[in-house]
Amino acid sequence: MPRINSASELEELRKGVLSKRDPDKPCIAICAGMGCLGLSNGRVISAFEKEINKKDLKTKVDIRATGCHGYCEKGPMVLIYPEEICYVEVTPKDVPEIVSQTVLRKKVIDRLIYADPDTGEKAAHQAEIPFYKNQMRHLIGNNAKIDPRSIDDYLAVGGYSALSKSLLKMSPEQILEEIKKAELRGRGGGGFPAGRKWETARNAPGKEKYVIVNGHEGELGAFMDRAILSGNPHSVLEGLIIGAYAIGSHQGFIYTRHDTPQLKNNIDMALTQAEEYGLLGENILGSGFDFHVEVHLDIGIFVSGESSALMRSIEGNPPEPRPKYIRTSVSGIWGKPSALNNVETWANVPLIIDKGSEWYTSTGTERSKGTKLVSLSGNIVNTGVAEVPFGTTVREIVFGIGGGIPNGKKIKAVHFGGPMGGSIPESLLDTPLDFDELAKLGAPIGAGSMLVLDEDTSMVDITRYFLDFLSNESCGKCVPCREGIRQMLRILTNIRDGKGREGDIELLEEISEVTGAASLCALGKTAADPLLSTLRYFRDEYEANIAKMKRSAEKREL
């Protein structure tokens, strides 16, 4: 592997990679994302390999196992380039036909293409499928075009040009300015401006500083970070290096899940390849900037995605949060300034540097710029990862992209942000996707998981479910969180089981207030959020459950 020492060498290498590639050469891109894994896409991939070998087409056709394409519901997905024909729900049995008909004779197989379940309208190309049509795929769009285990693929789509631009043509201050102008906000849930966070870390005293990718993604029902981190790890790494340069850090950490081996494998591979090319390590691109990255795995604890807990975990301690009177960007890992951002935030950085903050701020709403990845799950026709510009209404996402509710049911609510998020009812579906608009409604966007609930769902039960989860995940260090959640859970269980009493709702409100005010970290502070939001919009359900109990008690007395 040649080491790259300057911007021109990088461009030359890119040219070299591109010249070896014939844009007309057929390529079969098979989704190897998490969602398709369980649909035995491994068997589909090996069937393709076997078929290509059998027909002796190895030099004429490329096979690429890519990251998540996003449309998990219809997996395994297969995309045939250069025509970009998209086949859904492919089985190993279909493989010989695809190779002989589509790859060699350019014929579209009618039975494998997408058909609209309502109208029966067919769509042969990815861009025509309603799920993709209504998206703006800046971040995840490249997933289908690259093999996450090949840095050349990433270079071929223009990768690392933002890195060379920032290291060789821009000063750290200019980068900070650009990120601030782009109004990039943290995608992990808080929506804190990334530029300001970086600036704090940069200005904090001390020579040693750290940058961290939070790829923990503990939020239930969220799976877009995985899609990016395992499907396009270089984009996150590129953003991380740029951020490190802007902050003045020489050591980065990627913190991710232990239960998804694919993640660690792809990240490790990306790090090794980047190091071989000289895009990571000492004297990156000949700029004199050194940067190293370590991968750390979580131990499956929800709270370890919280920034201070995550840093303690990297230090080798149990992941328990600490009160953040001093921000982690001032005192983080081993007391050193540490800038932590979510996977998606880092992945946005190369885009901003590459295309400029003006281009970036042209999409989005007044205070939320750019695009957002959301993961759709629950009672929805199209489960998957979608990328939409901020400002898209929730209704458009659920019905335009998500395809609505299965089995002809009506929608009841959309729950944002997992166990510490909130729900909005059907009547508010026209709210635009925006950090502040949704937070105002008591349903902060969180990391972007959208759990769609149909009319049969009991809101009391789903709220109880979230509290049950949190009561297991509370570390127990502070009493308000440990006991508050436990007692709220008990009352809710009673209400659900028809043993509710009058005054329970008021009691719940009182406990949630104390838990929220007195807990140490975000887990306790926001534990009652789903409860409060369902109480706000679905209070009648709680009351009905309690009233039912009262009536039956009166009957007994008679």
Add this chain to the structure above:
Amino acid sequence: MAAGHTFEPRILGFLCNWCCYAGADLAGVSRYQYPPNIRVIRLMCSGRVDPAFILRAFLNGTDGVFIGGCWLGECHYITEGNYDALSMVYICKKLLEHIGLNPERLRLEWVSAGEGIRFANIMNEFVPGIEKLGPLGKGEGLDEHELKFKLEAVTKLIPYIKLVERERLRVPVRTEEEYHKFFTSDEFNRLFNELIGDKLAVCQIMALLRERSLSAGEISEILGLSPSEVSRHLNVLARNQNLKTVAVDNDKIDQIINKHQGKAGSLVQVLLEIQHENHWLPQDVLDRVSTKLDVPLSRIMQIVTFHKTFSLVPKGRNEVHVCVGPSCYVRGSTRLLDTVQDLIGIKPGETDPDSKFSLETGNCLGCCNLGPEIIVDGKHHGRVTPDKVKDVLKNYE
């Protein structure tokens, strides 16, 4: 009389000095007839009878124990010891029942000093009753060894039981109705099983393992506990570091430790890798990690007991995870989990006695399109309805 073959029950009586003993005396003086099987120990108050006395009596081959005290409200001491005797007897009867002995072998009666005839009547009833039950243990179908083993296990627990009685099982109002109401309530049953039943099982498992090493399956058979219960108790034992476990390949462990040596914050990664490699963390491995990385064992235990990723007991050959993320939840993972539990007979966090399956509930793994799903040994099985589970699990040995 056929020589040596009629069963003459041995009965021990603990009689209170002020009432029952005087009553028995009166019965004698008044020449009332009753069987002569009872040997009497005089105490100042029935409240003096310690559960240990009763168990010791049984351990020494007594077939029945009788306790006689003053009528409630007539105790000669302001501490009202006979109420203590009452609750002690309720608990002891429950204990006897729990280890498979007939609770009728223990009897508590109130006899005042003037009721000689009542004492004789009670004896005329109690002794034939015991005679009908047969010799201790044999009557219940327990062999001698088993009986001794169980009684010893309970005896060891007595200090703990007394503590539990004082903290959780004391009735605040001293009337017979209240005592009866509490000790026959479901609440008492629940507390007993939670506080004493589980401890007793653990105590028995420990006693068994002290004799020789056994597999979970053998323990379940000997003690008549369900596999799910045995697995749960073993988990508790391991967490308290009471379980000696089989040594593993130290070289492999050293390799993992050496790979990370010197790097700050490597503890969690080392433990994760060992867990991944070995599927569980034996005690001696933890000791080794502690010495090698120079980290106190208490800190290691803090980490490994915090989450279910780490296991301190051997896992089954196949690890079954049922996803209980919200998306799977609204798509019916609760029913799926119930079906899996019924099929393999264990609850989440437990391992079956054949070490075939370990069951866990897993949080969202981000394959929400597959919900409800189960993951066996890392392989995802999506869109599993309860009736399909059997087909998935039958492929694993």
